Amino acid sequence: MPESDEQQLFLGRQPILGRDQQLSAYELLFRTGGVAVTAEVGDASQATATVIANAFAEFSVGDALGPYRGFINVDQDFLFSDLIEMLPQQAVVLEILETVEPTPVVLERCRQLRVKGFSLAVDDVIQADDSYRPLLELADIIKVDVQQLSTEALAALVGKLKPLGKKLLAEKVETAEQMEICRGLGFELFQGFYFARPTIIAGRRLSPSQLTLLRLLGLLLEDAETSDIETAFKLEPGLTVNLLRLTNSVGSGMAVHITSLRHAITVLGRRQLQRWLQLLLFTNPKGEQTVSPLLQLAATRGRFMELLAAKANAGNRELTDNAFLVGIMSLMPALLGVGMPEILAQLPVPPRIVQALTAGEGTLGKLLALALAVDSGDMEIVEATLRDLPGIASRDINGALTQALAWANSLGVEARRA
Missing domain, CATH: 1.10.3210.10 (Hypothetical protein af1432)
Incomplete structure (x- = not known):
């Protein structure tokens, strides 16, 4: 990775906790700094893939994570990048963004990555209709956006997701009340400002x-x-x-x-x-x-x-x-x-x-x-x-x-x- 500040990668992270509020994983947030923040990038997804791969190689992020996995956001282009396979399977969870449509080719790529040993999460889930269900079935972890759902809608969605046998992660948890509701519904993992800020x-x-x-x-x-x-x-x-x-x-x-x-x-x-x-x-x-x-x-x-x-x-x-x-x-x-x-x-x-x-x-x-x-x-x-x-x-x-x-x-x- 070049030494100039303009092309440096900034690493951020947000904790993911278990039911007893013990640390379970981090979501890793990658951003470029300096001039690169506003510079035109010909292939944004390829650039993202490159800096993430370099982060694990040069900054030893995998070692820094220790026993905790790092969740990494994956968009449509990054999903199909060869660089994704440079990441250490045991250290990361590939978090498929909500912008990725569950087309047949996407589903096949997800199957291939699972065969290679990668764990998959699906981000910002707020529905489980028939068209989205095949992607959910391939995931190891389903991240539910609790901010977008009423308590009744959240309970109904969990009722549809539980039969899939996946780990449920409540994301964007901001209050103690939301935390208790999600615990009661059977969520195993939790993420949000309620935890990231030490309140x-x-x-x-x-x-x-x-x-x-x-x-x-x-x-x-x-x-x-x-x-x-x-x-x-x-x-x-x-x-x-x-x-x-x-x-x-x-x-x-x-x-x-x-x-x-x-x-x-x-x-x-x-x-x-x-x-x-x-x-x-x-x-x-x-x-x-x-x-x-x-x-x-x-x-x-x-x-x-x-x-x-x-x-x-x-x-x-x-x-x-x-x-x-x-x-x-x-x-x-x-x-x-x-x-x-x-x-x-x-x-x-x-x-x-x-x-x-x-x-x-x-x-x-x-x-x-x-x-x-x-x-x-x-x-x-x-x-x-x-x-x-x-x-x-x-x-x-x-x-x-x-x-x-x-x-x-x-x-x-x-x-x-x-």
Whole structure:
């Protein structure tokens, strides 16, 4: 792929969750940046196929997805492109767009792709009449657009789809009420702003473990004695087990296993321990073996900002540490159900972190704005923010994002193994 920013590919993603709100997959969103956004492209579908194939080859998106599959939108032309077969079958789900007519040649192509090992999803389904049924029968997953249907119409459609024996995915879920209706109707997968924005956790009462974590984080930021940190841990045995499990994971980058609290503090060092504490806030304090989408988002954002901070100012360890902290803390209001000023009042963080989180000021504030724009897929803000961040090019975004996703996914893998 060319090195010029004008031909760079931007990668976005939206989580797809299971019935217990654990992360199940991502829908991958590919966009070109710079001049290519408005440039005339002779064959748009071929260009899309090329950048997607390159994304898996050059950016190691397949590795970054880890155990989660990536749903990729497929239009009529892309469906018949030879480049589609370059994608790793085990890592992707081909999402057939609603604009694709289920003609005999389309159905035959779908059969061929299934034989080759690809999984198929059908996008934006709102009807199941006889002309559309053959395509639905070839799909592994049927994505139903719940925004386009009344509750009665949705129930009627599900009644027609269930006999097909396919997984049903409710997309464009925006409210708790819609979520509960879809769960009641038997949907297995869910996607939408209700999940992509971390409001799903908002207003939750803090558990004793989380209160302990906040106290521990404060102790580390104040450079308290190791004995004081150990004492705080001992108040929560379950939290101690959780910490040891995570510090034993491959995500820590260590070759030895942690066997005690003092060992964890000594071997990891306070900088690394502080990071685990930040991430532990986003895990299930009861130790249930699910992967929290909020943990994935927090871990990804913190690592993404840290990597880009290193690009913006190489060798400035304080900036990279602060960037990681800002990324994690930006999601704490959703986790804790309280405002950012209230959270900052409990933690002794430096002024530039406060300014970044409350006013978007400084390099850290710009990095946070960039991370938020990448999450939302707003390429105009991405490019505008990059102009205020010398040292970071558009080509750096996907490299940092895929590395951050891979790191965050390693946390989920270890959580399931534990």
